[in-house]
Amino acid sequence: MNIGSGFAWIGRHAATVLVGGAVLALLLPNVGAILLPGLRPIVIALLALAMVRVDADDVVRHLRRPGRLTVTITFLMLLIPAVVHGVALALGLPRDLHTALVLLACAPPLASSANLALLIGLDGALALNTMVLGALVMPVTAPLVIGFTLGLDLSVVQLFIDLVINFAAAIAIALVVRLAAGTTRLKRRTAELDGLMAILMVAFIVAVMSDVGRELAEDWRRVGKFLVAVLAANFGLQTLIAVIVMVVGGRPRFLPDRQSGLTIALMSGNRNMALIIAALPASAAEPFLLFLALYQLPIYATPLLMGPIYRRLRDKAPGEPID
Numbered sequence: 001m002n003i004g005s006g007f008a009w010i011g012r013h014a015a016t017v018l019v020g021g022a023v024l025a026l027l028l029p030n031v032g033a034i035l036l037p038g039l040r041p042i043v044i045a046l047l048a049l050a051m052v053r054v055d056a057d058d059v060v061r062h063l064r065r066p067g068r069l070t071v072t073i074t075f076l077m078l079l080i081p082a083v084v085h086g087v088a089l090a091l092g093l094p095r096d097l098h099t100a101l102v103l104l105a106c107a108p109p110l111a112s113s114a115n116l117a118l119l120i121g122l123d124g125a126l127a128l129n130t131m132v133l134g135a136l137v138m139p140v141t142a143p144l145v146i147g148f149t150l151g152l153d154l155s156v157v158q159l160f161i162d163l164v165i166n167f168a169a170a171i172a173i174a175l176v177v178r179l180a181a182g183t184t185r186l187k188r189r190t191a192e193l194d195g196l197m198a199i200l201m202v203a204f205i206v207a208v209m210s211d212v213g214r215e216l217a218e219d220w221r222r223v224g225k226f227l228v229a230v231l232a233a234n235f236g237l238q239t240l241i242a243v244i245v246m247v248v249g250g251r252p253r254f255l256p257d258r259q260s261g262l263t264i265a266l267m268s269g270n271r272n273m274a275l276i277i278a279a280l281p282a283s284a285a286e287p288f289l290l291f292l293a294l295y296q297l298p299i300y301a302t303p304l305l306m307g308p309i310y311r312r313l314r315d316k317a318p319g320e321p322i323d
Contacts, residue, residue, distance in 0.1 A: 007195030018300065021202030025209035025293075032210025035203055036289075042204050043278040044169050047135065049197055050111035051174035052186065072126075072264055073134050077141045080237065080268060081105035085149040097229055100291040102149055104233060106142040107271035108134030110299065112197075116266060120307040121314060123263040130267060135275070139163035142276060162279040204274065209293040227294050234269040234298035238306055241265035246313060262310050270299055 010017055025032055035042070084105040088098040110116065114128035143160045178186065186193070216223045245261030277285045277292055 007193075007199075008191035010195035010198050012191055012194070017198045018201055018205070021198075021205045022209070022296070022300070024202070025206040026213055028206065029210050029213050032206045032208075035207035036210055039204070039207050039274070040166070040278040042200060042207065043274050044166055044173070046111055046197070046200050046204065047167070047170040047275070048173035048177070049193065049200065051132070051170060052177050053193060069129060069133055072130055073137060076130070076264070076268060077106065077108065077134055077137065078145065081145045081149070084233075085145075096287055097225065097291075099150055100226075100288050101229065101233055102145070103276050103288060104271055104273045104291075104295065106138070106145050107273045107276050108138050109267035110270045110272050111135075113267050113270060116270060116302060117263050119303050120266065120310050122266060122310060123259050126260055126263050127267060130264075131272075135167060135272070138275065139167065163275070166275065166279060205293075205296055208274070208289055208296070211290065212293050215290050223290065223294070226291050227297070230291065230295040231298050234295070234302070235306070236269070238265050238269035238302075241268045242310070242313060246316075258316075259314055262314055266302070266306070266310065270302060 081102055085098075085102050088101055093101070109127060109131045111131060113131045114124040117127040118124035139160050142163065181189075212223070242262055242265040245258060245265055248261070273292055273295060277288055280288075
């Protein structure tokens with residue numbers, strides 16, 4: 001078996017590989033500790049790989065409706081963080097949890113949002129374009145939100161610079177790969193690219209979950225608090241936006257159909273928080289690694305738990321009551 005066929009095999013069994021990666025993360029914390037300093041390169045590689053697989057025609061098709069994308073991104077990356085900040089203040093959440101939730105809400109949709117959307121039966125093209133454009137505007141929106149809501153003791157300018165560097169590196173890598181391999185060849189290598197994505201995601205999971213076992217042994221209450229928070233943030237946002245979509249329907253011009261609205265609901269809860277964490281100084285990022293690690297659990301559970309709900313809502317006849 002050569003390297004290419006090995007990657008293809010991993011790609012065809014990616015779901016199992018990812019579950020195995022989560023188990024390895026708990027069983028091999030020392031390996032995670034070794035990988036943790038490389039978290040930033042792993043994140044850049046994942047983003048670059050997602051960009052390699054972007055279909056330029058789909059991007060252009062959505063860019064022909066810039067108003068719709070602008071409203072979607074404004075809603076996801078400015079309005080939702082403000083609402084999360086307000087709710088955290090109203091509930092009197094601890095500072096660390098409050099900050100983690102706002103950082104999460106500032107992040108763009110997952111790099112794998114399109115894959116999640118297609119798997120569930122939603123609008124993969126909308127998810128893909130929102131992810132790409134959200135990633136591009138995050139160096140501007142995230143520092144603004146963090147500066148206005150949290151007043152973190154870090155340089156907003158430095159955060160902006162680090163985010164720009166990360167995205168510039170990912171774009172450069174993606175361009176080089178696309179030029180060297182060619183679009184036709186890349187389309188034929190879908191399974192291999194899936195395998196590479198799975199390997200990188202396993203490395204990411206092992207790195208961010210390196211301390212979960214120790215944290216659980218030392219302070220299980222803190223782990224439990226963060227676990228409840230990530231489940232509520234992910235599934236709560238998805239459910240809230242999905243309900244709003246079902247009530248509003250397709251009446252607003254930026255929400256042409258129910259499928260698009262439900263795709264926005266999917267993206268609202270599944271964010272690429274790692275992009276924010278990777279851009280923070282190590283001392284500022286460390287308190288949020290446990291939150292980031294536990295946040296992977298609802299992401300991987302979304303197709304299983306939310307998929308049937310999204311499909312049911314997508315196919316519901318107009319006027320049919322919500323069960």
